[in-house]
Amino acid sequence: MKPLRVLVLVHPDLLPPESTKGFSEQQINEWKTEYDVVRTLRRAGHEVRPLGVQDELKPIRDELESFKPDVVLTLLEQFSGEAIYDQNVASFLELMHVPYTGCNPRGLMLARGKDLSKTLVHYHRIATPAFAVFPMRRKVRRPARLPLPLIVKSLSEDGSYGIAQASVVDSDAKLAERVGFIHERIGTPAIAEQYIDGREIYVGVIGNERLRVLPVWELEFGNLAQGDWPIATERAKHNTDYQERRGILHGPAKNLPPELVARIQRSAKRIYRTLELDGYARIDFRLAADGTPYFLEANPNPEIAESQEFAAAARHDGIKYVDLLHRILALGMNRAAATVSAG
Ligand SMILES: Nc1ncnc2c1ncn2[C@@H]1O[C@H](COP(=O)(O)OP(=O)(O)O)[C@@H](O)[C@H]1O
Numbered sequence: 055m056k057p058l059r060v061l062v063l064v065h066p067d068l069l070p071p072e073s074t075k076g077f078s079e080q081q082i083n084e085w086k087t088e089y090d091v092v093r094t095l096r097r098a099g100h101e102v103r104p105l106g107v108q109d110e111l112k113p114i115r116d117e118l119e120s121f122k123p124d125v126v127l128t129l130l131e132q133f134s135g136e137a138i139y140d141q142n143v144a145s146f147l148e149l150m151h152v153p154y155t156g157c158n159p160r161g162l163m164l165a166r167g168k169d170l171s172k173t174l175v176h177y178h179r180i181a182t183p184a185f186a187v188f189p190m191r192r193k194v195r196r197p198a199r200l201p202l203p204l205i206v207k208s209l210s211e212d213g214s215y216g217i218a219q220a221s222v223v224d225s226d227a228k229l230a231e232r233v234g235f236i237h238e239r240i241g242t243p244a245i246a247e248q249y250i251d252g253r254e255i256y257v258g259v260i261g262n263e264r265l266r267v268l269p270v271w272e273l274e275f276g277n278l279a280q281g282d283w284p285i286a287t288e289r290a291k292h293n294t295d296y297q298e299r300r301g302i303l304h305g306p307a308k309n310l311p312p313e314l315v316a317r318i319q320r321s322a323k324r325i326y327r328t329l330e331l332d333g334y335a336r337i338d339f340r341l342a343a344d345g346t347p348y349f350l351e352a353n354p355n356p357e358i359a360e361s362q363e364f365a366a367a368a369r370h371d372g373i374k375y376v377d378l379l380h381r382i383l384a385l386g387m388n389r390a391a392a393t394v395s396a397g
Pocket residue numbers: 168183205207211212213214215217247248249250251254284285286287338340350351
């Protein structure tokens with residue numbers, strides 16, 4: 055790829071240092087996506103400018119005018135501390151007519167709500183857990199159609215924010231308590247879903263019109279404490295000591311019949327199209343013991359540190375890390391070109 059000027063938008067706390075020397079594994083874990091992306095693109099000869107973005111658009115606008123990037127690579131997962139504003143940043147870049155990587159605003163919006171995305175996907179006859187939404191300040195009453203155990207989550211947050219062992223509830227009292235926790239501590243409506251007992255399966259998809267689906271990937275919970283549920287809690291996702299202690303590892307999903315692999319991959323592409331995603335995304339499932347893959351959520355713009363699930367699955371499929379980043383840049387630029395010519 056010819057050398058490009060790349061403006062990389064990151065959370066100001068995650069501006070990566072020049073080197074990982076002197077940082078603990080847990081510290082590196084915080085900004086490893088930002089670090090890997092900036093370093094890899096620089097090594098590939100691009101002019102890369104990371105920009106910390108908190109709650110102002112002006113600095114982005116200034117960089118667009120002074121640095122004149124060929125493409126904006128956005129690693130932002132929030133704006134003003136709000137996860138749901140990711141779509142607004144993409145909308146802003148769209149209005150600025152600058153090519154940007156990752157998903158378009160509409161796809162970000164459709165994928166965001168854990169209720170909306172499931173409703174849309176369910177319409178296409180893909181299995182989804184049954185669920186109920188509990189709005190703020192409303193009495194919690196479990197619908198009769200929804201048997202226990204349930205898992206209680208924020209309706210709109212991601213990154214396992216608010217997910218702990220206590221999220222899985224097996225009584226109405228615990229349900230009410232956990233919904234209250236989401237309302238008060240996370241500050242969003244809650245969703246309670248049928249708990250799907252099964253394997254944790256992730257499928258990466260890359261593309262705008264033509265899609266490439268990555269190998270079926272699995273997060274394995276090696277040796278959980280007695281009585282713990284095998285779920286991706288905040289600790290399981292972000293705490294490197296805990297991951298090590300509990301043998302939490304990801305890799306290619308083993309011992310799946312080829313028909314099932316094909317079915318999961320087809321579903322992942324179908325979901326990607328249904329939710330109008332583009333760029334790159336990771337589609338998450340729980341694979342029940344009877345072989346039914348239940349759609350959990352779609353993650354447009356998933357984390358892409360070299361060691362994480364998405365990049366590892368790409369690598370396994372023969373896409374080197376630098377080539378993955380190049381594809382992501384190219385998809386952003388191609389979409390912009392297609393939009394202009396269509397308009
Ligand atoms: N319906 C469910 N059945 C079983 N486990 C679930 C269910 N929903 C979520 N989980 C577990 O909780 C984790 C986080 O849930 P998810 O909906 O992906 O939220 P987030 O957006 O925070 O990642 C999942 O990766 C999975 O391990």
